[in-house]
Amino acid sequence: MAEHLAFTIQNRERIQAVESSFGRTGKMLQKPGRFLVGEGCLQKLCRRGPQPRVFYLFNDILVYGSIMLHGRWNNKQNIIPLEEVQQEDLEDGMAMANQWLIRTPRKSFYVSAESPEEKIAWMGHIEQYRTLHVKNKGLPAKKSGDDFATPWIPDVASAICMRCSKRFTVANRRHHCRRCGYIVCQACSKGRAVLPHISNRPVRVCRNCKNDMTDGMRQVQGKMRAKGNHWKKNSVEDTPTMPEFENSSDEENENADECHQVPTKWFQSQEEDSFSAYCYIKPEHRNPPVGGH
Known part of the structure; x- marks a missing residue:
């Protein structure tokens, strides 16, 4: 009982x-049954190359954000439910190792460690x-590849x-x-097209993808017309031009933040397993034991 209370506190x-x-820009993370598994700094491959990001793993969500002042102030909080996550192991690349x-x-x-x-x-x-x-939530174990961005x-x-192979410039x-x-x-x-798994608003797509989607929609409409269902009102030809909601493809405003690599911290949880029982507490503990305490 005392151990459970100490863990809860x-x-x-x-x-x-x-x-x-995360200050006022972050969302509330306290929730019954939620506990912090670990935290650390990983490199995230962004538009302008690898950038340091702080990551927090909970038992139900993965949170990450930009580092403004290491260990004290973060920004641009992103929260991902764990049921939506799928990982793929990769070999080392030119831009990042251990990715x-x-x-x-x-x-x-x-991301890379x-x-x-x-x-x-x-x-x-x-x-x-x-x-x-x-x-615990009774959800499907895997999602199809089409469900991911x-x-x-x-x-x-x-x-x-x-x-089109045109060279990029300040104007282009x-x-x-x-x-x-x-x-x-x-x-x-x-x-512009609506990609339901990304946004309920039209987002930027290249002309090749736009053509592919238009051709696919026409095929679907053709099959429906063959069955006697006329979609004239919602046909591609009658669809007005989508408004432009984005001025650029900036994924996020990259910071010139410094991240001095520190060991990831894994916290003791109430789960009996080899992972959660190990915690980085000293610099020399940078490499966790493999397959045990």
Whole structure:
């Protein structure tokens, strides 16, 4: 009883500290049954290259944000329910070592840890608590690939539009297609479409994806007309041009923040398992033990 009370108090204090670090811009994270599993700094591959981001793993959500003042002040809080997360292990790339892909319906992105051991620990913790959370909520174990957003290709990957091959300049800016993730120019990304898993508003898509979606819709409409259902009112030809809700493809305003790599902290939970029983508390504990305490 005393141990349970001590854990509850410590957990509440930890979550309160995370809430406070995001200030007024962050959402409330305290919730019955929620506990903080671990926290750490990972590199996230953004439009302008790898950027340090602070990550907090709870037993039901994954939270990350920009680092304004390490250990004290964060910004741009993002909350991802664990049931929406899918991970894909990747080999080391030119931009980042120890990387893997985190897929979600609204945004998919690449992250990397400082060491292979830390990468294994992060992927293991996320999958372990995702599985437990999905099981407790009675949700399907896996989602189909179509349910996840395509990760964006970083700006540095191409100096030309990946559709028309025009060179990017100050006037001809880079944009990203939300459907395929390609880097495209303004002329090649005038189209807008609703991608339900990303947004209920029209978002930027390149002309290739727009054409694919239009052709697919026409095929569906043709089949429905063959069955006697006329969709003239909602036909593609009669659909007005979608308004432009975005002026650029800025994923987020990148900061010139500094992140001095510190060990990830894994907190003791009430779960009996090899992952949650280990906690980084000293600099020399940068590499967690594999498969045990």
